[in-house]
Amino acid sequence: MNCKCNKLYIGIIIGLILPMIMAVILYLTLYKGQLEFITFLDRLIERGSIGKLLSISVLPNLIVFFVAINLDRLLAARGIVTATLVYAVVVLVFKFMI
Numbered sequence: 001m002n003c004k005c006n007k008l009y010i011g012i013i014i015g016l017i018l019p020m021i022m023a024v025i026l027y028l029t030l031y032k033g034q035l036e037f038i039t040f041l042d043r044l045i046e047r048g049s050i051g052k053l054l055s056i057s058v059l060p061n062l063i064v065f066f067v068a069i070n071l072d073r074l075l076a077a078r079g080i081v082t083a084t085l086v087y088a089v090v091v092l093v094f095k096f097m098i
Helices: 008-031 037-047 050-057 059-070 074-097
Strands: none
Touching: 008 037, 008 050, 008 059, 008 074, 037 050, 050 059, 050 074, 059 074
């Protein structure tokens, strides 16, 4: 099926932005009022747990990926997988470098 939203770059944009939104949602539900967001991120980096936050934040990409597959938006699904792989590389960098 040909759709304007069935573009690789649309999937990449969705796949990159959705985990950021999820990280903010996790912050707001767990630490709202106790820490500022920047302080929250600094403490995660100090503890070496930023990779864990990124790993959890990527989970909504899985849901969007399956929705794109079921709607036959295969290029968008490919973009979501590409963005998820970018996050996987970032998690590995944080795990082994910091």
